[in-house]
Amino acid sequence: xxxxxxxxxxxxxxxxxxxxxxxxxxxxxxxxxxxxxxxxxxxxxxxxxxxxxxxxxxxxxxxxxxxxxxxxxxxxxxxxxxxxxxxxxxxxxxxxxxxxxxxxxxxxxxxxxxxxxxxxxxxxxxxxxxxxxxxxxxxxxxxxxxxxxxxxxxxxxxxxxxxxxxxxxxxxxxxxxxxxxxxxxxxxxxxxxxxxxxxxxxxxxxxxxxxxxxxxxxxxxxxxxxxxxxxxxxxxxxxxxxxxxxxxxxxx
DNA sequence: ATGTCATCTTAGAGATGA
Numbered sequence: 001x002x003x004x005x006x007x008x009x010x011x012x013x014x015x016x017x018x019x020x021x022x023x024x025x026x027x028x029x030x031x032x033x034x035x036x037x038x039x040x041x042x043x044x045x046x047x048x049x050x051x052x053x054x055x056x057x058x059x060x061x062x063x064x065x066x067x068x069x070x071x072x073x074x075x076x077x078x079x080x081x082x083x084x085x086x087x088x089x090x091x092x093x094x095x096x097x098x099x100x101x102x103x104x105x106x107x108x109x110x111x112x113x114x115x116x117x118x119x120x121x122x123x124x125x126x127x128x129x130x131x132x133x134x135x136x137x138x139x140x141x142x143x144x145x146x147x148x149x150x151x152x153x154x155x156x157x158x159x160x161x162x163x164x165x166x167x168x169x170x171x172x173x174x175x176x177x178x179x180x181x182x183x184x185x186x187x188x189x190x191x192x193x194x195x196x197x198x199x200x201x202x203x204x205x206x207x208x209x210x211x212x213x214x215x216x217x218x219x220x221x222x223x224x225x226x227x228x229x230x231x232x233x234x235x236x237x238x239x240x241x242x243x244x245x246x247x248x249x250x251x252x
Numbered sequence: 253a254t255g256t257c258a259t260c261t262t263a264g265a266g267a268t269g270a
Contacts, residue, residue: 010258016258034270036259061259062269065263135257157253198270199256208253240257242270 001034001071001248003029003159004230005100005140005213007196007241011035011064014239015043021232022050025245030094033142035064039078039086042066057086065100065141069093080123087120095250096221097131101141106162114162117144121171125178132171133179133218136250140215142196142241145172151211161246163212172214179214183223185244189228194229196241204233213245222249 005025008014011032018149022030033040035058039055053069057078059062063086067073090099101124124139131137145168149155149233154235158164176182187193187212194209203209217223233242 013258034258107269110254153253198253201255203253203255206253237257 001029001096001250002027002094002245003031003098003138003215003248004032004243004245005033005215006243006251007033007102007142007213007239008151009036009239011037011041011043011066012180013237015046016237017049017238018223019046019087020247022047022052022068023106025229025243027245029096029098030065030068031089031098032068033064033100033102035066035224036061039079039128051099055087055089055091057068059086063087063102065089065102065248066092067093067100069098074196077141080120080127082123083120088124089107095136095252097135097137099141100161101139101143103142105144106168107215109162109165111159118167118171121168121174125171125174128150134220136218136220136252137180138215138217139175139180139222140213140244142212143172143214144212145169146210146212147172147214151194153208153210163210172231175216179218181219183217183226185215185226185228185246188228188242193228194242195244196202197233213241213244217246220251222251223247224249
């Protein structure tokens, strides 16, 4: 089975990149983030034509997440208690429980949005209490957290910034400690499997990126291979994130 | 690193968020 996660930075702006990517990469399940699209306006038809069922959550201008699945969408959930923004979509997709997350950015450590980010991560951990860590489950998406110093191009450039603070990392570690592994992907280029590069200042071509798009999986998900699809970050009108593609077996 | 991109408002440049 092949699964993937991709922050597309607007499904509308990216549809003509997404559709051929789905055909070429042929994932069975895809988690999307930053669709920036109301659920009712989601482009279901061309995606369904490729064999996917669609679960979309979105209010319009900001945020928005989705799951595309060739293995069904059972028990769909699109809310996280206490947090009305469209940042979570979850469903049982065949043998695998899948959650697509778009964790709040946090802006700066002294911004109220940073507290919101920590609260949101804590709520995601609370939600996990309703699941069994011995069952096949993945949480994947844009976590807006670089778990280790090596997950940014230069930790010194992040003094006073979000994405690398101990509290944010603890929020992600609490998920891992419940019973998830942080799947390590082969990098597309260079030594670090970065998944995001700012559009500005030639950051992508200098490989000044961050690993903030994560796939967290329980132990009954066996990882065969995982890679960052750097090609998808190239070319005409790319997202600022690259997809992470993971080939798995499921031990049932 | 601060060099871009996407969206909305409301008619074309500015505000917002990332």
